[in-house]
Amino acid sequence: MNSDTTSEQSHSMATMATMATTAGYGEAAAALVEQYESVTFEEVHREVLQLFPSRPASVLDIGAGSGRDAAALAARGHRVVAVEPTAELRALGRRIHADQDIEWVDDALPELTVVRGQERRFDLILLTAVWMHLDAGQRSAAMAALAGLLATDGQVILSLRHGPVPEGRRMFPVSAHETIDLSRACGLDVVHCSERDDPHGRRAVTWTYLALRPTPQS
Numbered sequence: 001m002n003s004d005t006t007s008e009q010s011h012s013m014a015t016m017a018t019m020a021t022t023a024g025y026g027e028a029a030a031a032l033v034e035q036y037e038s039v040t041f042e043e044v045h046r047e048v049l050q051l052f053p054s055r056p057a058s059v060l061d062i063g064a065g066s067g068r069d070a071a072a073l074a075a076r077g078h079r080v081v082a083v084e085p086t087a088e089l090r091a092l093g094r095r096i097h098a099d100q101d102i103e104w105v106d107d108a109l110p111e112l113t114v115v116r117g118q119e120r121r122f123d124l125i126l127l128t129a130v131w132m133h134l135d136a137g138q139r140s141a142a143m144a145a146l147a148g149l150l151a152t153d154g155q156v157i158l159s160l161r162h163g164p165v166p167e168g169r170r171m172f173p174v175s176a177h178e179t180i181d182l183s184r185a186c187g188l189d190v191v192h193c194s195e196r197d198d199p200h201g202r203r204a205v206t207w208t209y210l211a212l213r214p215t216p217q218s
């Protein structure tokens with residue numbers, strides 16, 4: 001890596017730090033919804049399908065986007081809260097999945113002020129393609145928030161995106177290693193870790209899937 005590359009990277013990291021986590025989503029919402037809905041819940045979560053609850057459970061889908069996963073989980077009989085901070089995505093998601101009983105909430109990581117204020121606990125917390133929007137301090141705070149929202153025998157399933165940052169978005173490099181360290185510090189154990197290609201077929205993009213559960217108390 002030469003010094004130009006290094007200074008370009010630190011410049012873009014500095015720019016990222018000033019952007020909103022949701023940068024680029026509102027203006028592109030219609031096209032993004034079409035993209036998100038072009039793949040199924042089963043395709044996206046192929047690596048972890050066996051980990052989803054088989055009995056009716058309370059689910060928190062954070063960064064729900066178009067509501068593809070929230071709708072699939074509601075259709076399976078789960079009680080689903082969909083957190084989505086981008087107003088345009090929330091409105092479109094509500095409309096296209098109006099046939100499913102989904103509670104849409106305007107809230108955002110890392111604070112999750114609204115959901116945490118309700119003092120609820122969830123059997124499953126899902127974060128699909130969201131974690132990379134948070135900087136290091138936000139990821140640390142967000143992991144603590146997730147641990148506090150999880151039922152004693154609950155589970156967090158999250159995917160980490162690796163690859164180039166689309167123009168106008170705020171994304172940081174994220175790794176399984178760092179995420180596992182953060183989760184352990186919050187009393188969560190890793191019960192699944194796998195890698196996969198991109199469900200949308202982008203060759204430069206790959207994913208890590210993690211599932212986390214509270215460390216059993218002895």
Ligand SMILES: C[S@@+](CC[C@H](N)C(=O)[O-])C[C@H]1O[C@@H](n2cnc3c(N)ncnc32)[C@H](O)[C@@H]1O
Pocket residue numbers: 021022025036062063064065066068083084085086089107108109110127128129130133
């Ligand atoms: C790549 S999209 C993924 C959407 C959906 N989960 C899916 O898999 O199709 C990332 C989503 O994270 C949301 N998001 C961005 N910043 C967020 C934050 N701080 N808290 C929660 N969601 C956030 C965006 O609005 C967007 O809906």
